[in-house]
Amino acid sequence: xxxxxxxxxxxxxxxxxxxxxxxxxxxxxxxxxxxxxxxxxxxxxxxxxxxxxxxxxxxxxxxxxxxxxxxxxxxxxxxxxxxxxxxxxxxxxxxxxxxxxxxxxxxxxxxxxxxxxxxxxxxxxxxxxxxxxxxxxxxxxxxxxxxxxxxxxxxxxxxxxxxxxxxxxxxxxxxxxxxxxxxxxxxxxxxxxxxxxxxxxxxxxxxxxxxxxxxxxxxxxxxxxxxxxxxxxxxxxxxxxxxxxxxxxxxxxxxxxxxxxxxxxxxxxxxxxxxxxxxxxxxxxxxxxxxxxxxxxxxxxxxxxxxxxxxxxxxxxxxxxxxxxxxxxxxxxxxxxxxxxxxxxxxxxxxxxxxxxxxxxxxxxxxxxxxxxxxxxxxxxxxxxxxxxxxxxxxxxxxxxxxxxxxxxxxxxxxxxxxxxxxxxxxxxxxxxxxxxxxxxxxxxx
Amino acid sequence: xxxxxxxxxxxxxxxxxxxxxxxxxxxxxxxxxxxxxxxxxxxxxxxxxxxxxxxxxxxxxxxxxxxxxxxxxxxxxxxxxxxxxxxxxxxxxxxxxxxxxxxxxxxxxxxxxxxxxxxxxxxxxxxxxxxxxxxxxxxxxxxxxxxxxxxxxxxxxxxxxxxxxxxxxxxxxxxxxxxxxxxxxxxxxxxxxxxxxxxxxxxxxxxxxxx
Numbered sequence: 001x002x003x004x005x006x007x008x009x010x011x012x013x014x015x016x017x018x019x020x021x022x023x024x025x026x027x028x029x030x031x032x033x034x035x036x037x038x039x040x041x042x043x044x045x046x047x048x049x050x051x052x053x054x055x056x057x058x059x060x061x062x063x064x065x066x067x068x069x070x071x072x073x074x075x076x077x078x079x080x081x082x083x084x085x086x087x088x089x090x091x092x093x094x095x096x097x098x099x100x101x102x103x104x105x106x107x108x109x110x111x112x113x114x115x116x117x118x119x120x121x122x123x124x125x126x127x128x129x130x131x132x133x134x135x136x137x138x139x140x141x142x143x144x145x146x147x148x149x150x151x152x153x154x155x156x157x158x159x160x161x162x163x164x165x166x167x168x169x170x171x172x173x174x175x176x177x178x179x180x181x182x183x184x185x186x187x188x189x190x191x192x193x194x195x196x197x198x199x200x201x202x203x204x205x206x207x208x209x210x211x212x213x214x215x216x217x218x219x220x221x222x223x224x225x226x227x228x229x230x231x232x233x234x235x236x237x238x239x240x241x242x243x244x245x246x247x248x249x250x251x252x253x254x255x256x257x258x259x260x261x262x263x264x265x266x267x268x269x270x271x272x273x274x275x276x277x278x279x280x281x282x283x284x285x286x287x288x289x290x291x292x293x294x295x296x297x298x299x300x301x302x303x304x305x306x307x308x309x310x311x312x313x314x315x316x317x318x319x320x321x322x323x324x325x326x327x328x329x330x331x332x333x334x335x336x337x338x339x340x341x342x343x344x345x346x347x348x349x350x351x352x353x354x355x356x357x358x359x360x361x362x363x364x365x366x367x368x369x370x371x372x373x374x375x376x377x378x379x380x381x382x383x384x385x386x387x388x389x390x391x392x393x394x395x396x397x398x399x400x401x402x403x404x405x406x407x408x409x410x411x412x413x414x415x416x417x418x419x420x421x422x423x424x425x426x427x428x429x430x431x432x433x434x435x436x437x438x439x440x441x442x443x444x445x446x
Numbered sequence: 447x448x449x450x451x452x453x454x455x456x457x458x459x460x461x462x463x464x465x466x467x468x469x470x471x472x473x474x475x476x477x478x479x480x481x482x483x484x485x486x487x488x489x490x491x492x493x494x495x496x497x498x499x500x501x502x503x504x505x506x507x508x509x510x511x512x513x514x515x516x517x518x519x520x521x522x523x524x525x526x527x528x529x530x531x532x533x534x535x536x537x538x539x540x541x542x543x544x545x546x547x548x549x550x551x552x553x554x555x556x557x558x559x560x561x562x563x564x565x566x567x568x569x570x571x572x573x574x575x576x577x578x579x580x581x582x583x584x585x586x587x588x589x590x591x592x593x594x595x596x597x598x599x600x601x602x603x604x605x606x607x608x609x610x611x612x613x614x615x616x617x618x619x620x621x622x623x624x625x626x627x628x629x630x631x632x633x634x635x636x637x638x639x640x641x642x643x644x645x646x647x648x649x650x651x652x653x654x655x656x657x
Binding site for chain 1: 592
């Protein structure tokens with residue numbers, strides 16, 4: 001068996017398949033490492049994103065293989081052998097499948113080696129994403145072989161590639177209203193909005209069934225000798241789509257396949273006091289964040305009712321169904337954001353302390369005018385920079401820099417005790433949306 | 447005349463020309479029927495161009511190179527003419543649609559892209575062999591299309607893309623982009639020279655070697 005495989009690997013187009021897919025895959029991965037450097041979830045999805053290019057290529061290479069068989073007249077030559085034709089083609093198909101599998105996994109492993117020591121949390125859905133990626137390439141190369149056998153022309157291969165690319169692009173347009181279905185049927189996958197997402201096992205399972213159906217249909221096309229037996233290729237296709245749609249769980253909100261990863265969002269805390277915690281996803285950042293968070297805690301220690309611990313705020317607010325399930329913030333903890341910005345080892349945020357203190361003072365009022373919102377932001381930023389003991393930095397400030405500077409100057413001119421009182425009043429006004437934070441900060445209202 | 451018809455047959459030109467025309471018709475029909483705009487989306491036009499040059503790649507070599515070489519014919523001007531006539535035909539067909547309800551345009555960009563991609567195909571034929579010459583245009587255009595699509599989503603307010611980026615995604619750039627024009631011209635000239643001077647590497651009539 002090994003000998004047969006080896007001979008087939010040498011005489012088939014499998015080495016070319018391996019080489020092209022591997023080189024293309026590695027180029028895709030390392031052109032923008034920022035897409036996946038943050039962790040396993042991003043690596044799994046980034047590689048699936050690149051299938052938009054690799055999948056059509058696998059289709060073309062499958063068709064190319066059959067074009068070679070046709071041109072070399074292998075079929076005719078081996079017709080004399082007293083063995084069914086499908087047995088020979090099954091070996092060729094297996095070798096091609098092996099080539100695409102190795103290409104995909106090696107590209108994954110190359111990127112994984114880069115992030116292995118910093119990416120600590122591996123969600124269970126990532127191996128499933130990789131497995132489905134491999135399965136989709138196997139399906140592509142077999143469908144390509146099937147079509148290439150039926151249409152053994154040189155043009156078939158590039159035409160299939162263009163069609164495969166077009167289908168994936170148009171799936172996301174056709175199912176614009178239902179991202180869930182587009183993601184289920186297309187090998188290409190859209191990215192989650194932040195790292196606290198995962199895919200439910202049912203979704204991966206459903207997708208695996210659909211892709212397996214596609215692969216079987218390709219095999220049937222390759223192996224079938226008569227027109228009627230070729231028609232049976234429709235059965236696995238229909239069955240695959242039906243089962244996949246039935247099994248994959250459907251998210252009602254935004255019709256997205258992504259669900260919140262509550263395991264990844266569990267807190268991991270640093271030793272010592274005051275307590276500083278980040279989510280499991282960000283464990284690698286904990287040693288770096290701990291002193292920064294403690295510095296921020298020390299800056300607010302003088303305020304009445306000051307927080308005694310610091311927690312990562314992972315419940316990023318999108319203002320719609322993507323929001324995390326309501327976890328009420330602990331009033332005794334200072335919340336901070338961890339941003340990796342697509343880096344393997346993110347730099348320690350220069351403005352981390354003022355930014356965290358700004359968020360500590362800021363409030364979100366649902367029904368507010370843009371003007372009021374801007375004013376509130378400016379007050380929170382001025383207070384944040386003042387608490388951090390730093391002058392405002394016009395390059396980092398989100399609101400109007402002059403306004404922030406003006407408010408900051410006002411605080412600086414006050415005696416320290418009075419300024420702290422005003423900031424405490426701003427913090428206390430978080431719950432009352434009718435008030436103006438700038439008025440409280442400048443002492444115009446209490 | 448007899449030589450010409452034999453030559454065209456040996457290169458498989460009639461079926462390929464038919465397939466090319468059929469492809470344009472196939473792409474043209476749904477657009478006239480379903481689209482509200484007259485101008486066909488440029489990525490769609492570009493994919494059609496890639497398919498057309500891939501089809502042309504078949505005609506760049508005959509079924510038996512060794513037999514071709516025994517003929518005491520001046521092959522260089524013939525290969526040059528082959529490419530030039532092909533270029534004229536492809537652009538003529540695409541530009542003819544400008545007068546119809548589905549326009550495969552704009553004319554300048556289409557002329558540039560056909561020249562560049564055809565040059566790339568010819569270059570591939572001279573270096574890798576005609577049967578592999580579709581690799582290069584396809585492997586360059588699909589990523590370029592994808593990158594441009596992503597960049598389009600990110601918002602176009604960032605100013606003109608960098609020189610390298612314009613050169614790498616040359617087929618998607620507007621006609622006044624200088625890097626794109628340079629790359630297209632370089633590919634067209636390199637392909638034209640390499641293919642007409644050198645031809646394709648000889649390949650046996652029934653080459654059992656893969657790829």
